[in-house]
Amino acid sequence: MNVLIVEDEQLAVLKLTKLLAEVAPALKVAGTAASVTGTVSYLQNNPAPDLIFMDIELADGQSFEIFERISVPAPVIFTTSYDEYAIKAFKVNSIDYLLKPVKKQDLAASLQKHGELYGDKKTTASSSIAIDSLIEQLRKQVQPAEYRLRFLVRHLSQWLPVNVSEIAFFYSEEGMTLFRTANNQKFPLDYALDELENMLDPKLFFRANRQFLVNVSAVQQIHSYFNNKLKLTLRPASDDEVLVSRERATDFKKWMGK
CATH class of the missing domain: 2.40.50.1020 (LytTr DNA-binding domain)
Incomplete structure (x- = not known):
């Protein structure tokens, strides 16, 4: 499976690449992009990846702009330091949302979700139900919890x-x-x-x-x-x-x- 990493911090690219090698050695990082413009160019001029890891805050804007410019041909796992974008992220091709610093167990769980959704060619309807479930989970995580006063x-x-x-x-x-x-x-x-x-x-x-x-x-x-x-x-x-x-x-x- 070929992976594209969209990230404007080189250290973060190296860390994620290393984690992927530990969690899923069979994955191949086919390419990287550091900006909205660079990602659009990559997707227009290279074979479609099977999965994209995408930071939200890029050097020239938010990665959501990529989806406004072109049709993104692969599912996306977003990575970011901010949880405020979670719900917006799931309105595009997202299957999961990882907060930085990305932890090995969270990365493994995201890859497992990808396999469950896309690995056995499930129907669009069943995938849609799974995505709706993920959105609900993220909504619960992002909304402030009500604690005893x-x-x-x-x-x-x-x-x-x-x-x-x-x-x-x-x-x-x-x-x-x-x-x-x-x-x-x-x-x-x-x-x-x-x-x-x-x-x-x-x-x-x-x-x-x-x-x-x-x-x-x-x-x-x-x-x-x-x-x-x-x-x-x-x-x-x-x-x-x-x-x-x-x-x-x-x-x-x-x-x-x-």
């Missing part, structure tokens, strides 16, 4: 609303789930940490381990720990040590740096 908790004989922004961390203790507020109040909740993890904005809360889910604003210090783990100092202080596992340490440091 507050919890209603019982305190003595009354119920109190507590804003999520006031919560320093959630934790489990003796089979119960509780949270500690920034001013060191403690309240129980009728949710498991796994459930809470899906309710809360991942930009603000990180699952440090099976016992703790911490707010970024509560992390005061990060210490190197035995076996490449991390030890966290929280404010307010936790009664137990808060450790980030070796497997999650890299993700945690990336999360803290955003």
Whole structure:
């Protein structure tokens, strides 16, 4: 299968070419183009590729302009650093949409989608249904998720609303789930940490381990720990040590740096 890469950054071309060689060695990069004009010229003067990887932001405009100038003869997998173009991308020949930096597992999944849609000569109708399904998936990914803003908790004989922004961390203790507020109040909740993890904005809360889910604003210090783990100092202080596992340490440091 011949592939065309449309990308105006040479380093990105090299990285994608290397990933393709690792994920699908049978693929051949038949050519590259770095601009809208260059892509139009390539497609008009060369055999049609079987698949096109296409960056959206090119040196001389957005790649959507290519589809306005000519009929693109192959399915497209878009690559870009911005997710705002997702729905627009699927109005043309797109079968998938990859955010940069492109990850090996995402690339492999995109190639699998291509095979499912085009590898066995499926009918136009069935391909259309699959594309509609992909559009719906992308719409869900691009639209902002609705995360919990507050919890209603019982305190003595009354119920109190507590804003999520006031919560320093959630934790489990003796089979119960509780949270500690920034001013060191403690309240129980009728949710498991796994459930809470899906309710809360991942930009603000990180699952440090099976016992703790911490707010970024509560992390005061990060210490190197035995076996490449991390030890966290929280404010307010936790009664137990808060450790980030070796497997999650890299993700945690990336999360803290955003």
